[in-house]
Amino acid sequence: MGEAEQRVAPLVAVVDDDDAARISLVRLLEVAGYAARGFDTGSDFLASADVAALSCVVSDLQMPGVSGLDLQKALLARGVQVPMVFVTGFGTVAAGVQAMRDGAVDFLEKPADPGALLEAVERAVAKRATLAARAEASADVQRRVVLLTARERQVFEGVVQGLANKQIAAQLGIALKTVKVHRGRVMQKMEADSVADLVRFAEALGL
Incomplete structure (x- = not known):
């Protein structure tokens, strides 16, 4: 057919x-x-x-x-x-x-x-x-974002706001090294290849 x-x-x-x-x-x-x-x-x-x-x-x-x-x-x-x-x-x-x-x-x-x-x-x-x-894209992103821990979600939001790792560390009161670790986990769990992907996902979520 x-x-x-x-x-x-x-x-x-x-x-x-x-x-x-x-x-x-x-x-x-x-x-x-x-x-x-x-x-x-x-x-x-x-x-x-x-x-x-x-x-x-x-x-x-x-x-x-x-x-x-x-x-x-x-x-x-x-x-x-x-x-x-x-x-x-x-x-x-x-x-x-x-x-x-x-x-x-x-x-x-x-x-x-x-x-x-x-x-x-x-x-x-x-x-x-x-x-x-x-709606389908939003549901797919929601599926990924629920895998993030509370701290990873904070790092995710900082990244899509355009903040540098140092700024995120200062904002959250954590070490720069810790931010980098969380950021890597965010990229993995969100199945993102770049920051542009994360921004697109945030837009789908209405952030």
């Missing part, structure tokens, strides 16, 4: 209480090569969708019960970073601004231009891939 055959189509959820609009969007996405699944309410989506597997959510803004913004807030509250594209026939500037502030990729008026919608979904899928890669 070739690489193209093995590639899994990005999964996009379409949430819209308008049956015709939802079915139309699902078909458009499927023709474009996406795996699409429709939901007629926000509550149904939150109850049954495998949100961790989603690459993008296309949602109406104004819906009975759980609105598009409510849906977005619910996902954020769960810690799920799935980029959203909103489509609405009753949008307001305030709602659009709020949606974008909370991470929406685009805010389109109904009936959404097919080209504009697919372009927005493409950007959302790319954003999701980037977020997933960052």
Whole structure:
């Protein structure tokens, strides 16, 4: 089986209480090569969708019960970073601004231009891939950093701050030789080949 055959189509959820609009969007996405699944309410989506597997959510803004913004807030509250594209026939500037502030990729008026919608979904899928890669890198670094002792963690933080060994020794009140030993262990446990690697790891940790 070739690489193209093995590639899994990005999964996009379409949430819209308008049956015709939802079915139309699902078909458009499927023709474009996406795996699409429709939901007629926000509550149904939150109850049954495998949100961790989603690459993008296309949602109406104004819906009975759980609105598009409510849906977005619910996902954020769960810690799920799935980029959203909103489509609405009753949008307001305030709602659009709020949606974008909370991470929406685009805010389109109904009936959404097919080209504009697919372009927005493409950007959302790319954003999701980037977020997933960052999360994976962060988890990998977390796995390494937990191996450090408290003192090694202090030396690690000093190194990524750009401090010289002498400065770290003075700051921690330990011998220069001890700092060098800890630094060597940090490099080994963090599987780093250079200080640049340690800085990159620190960035992944948000330090």
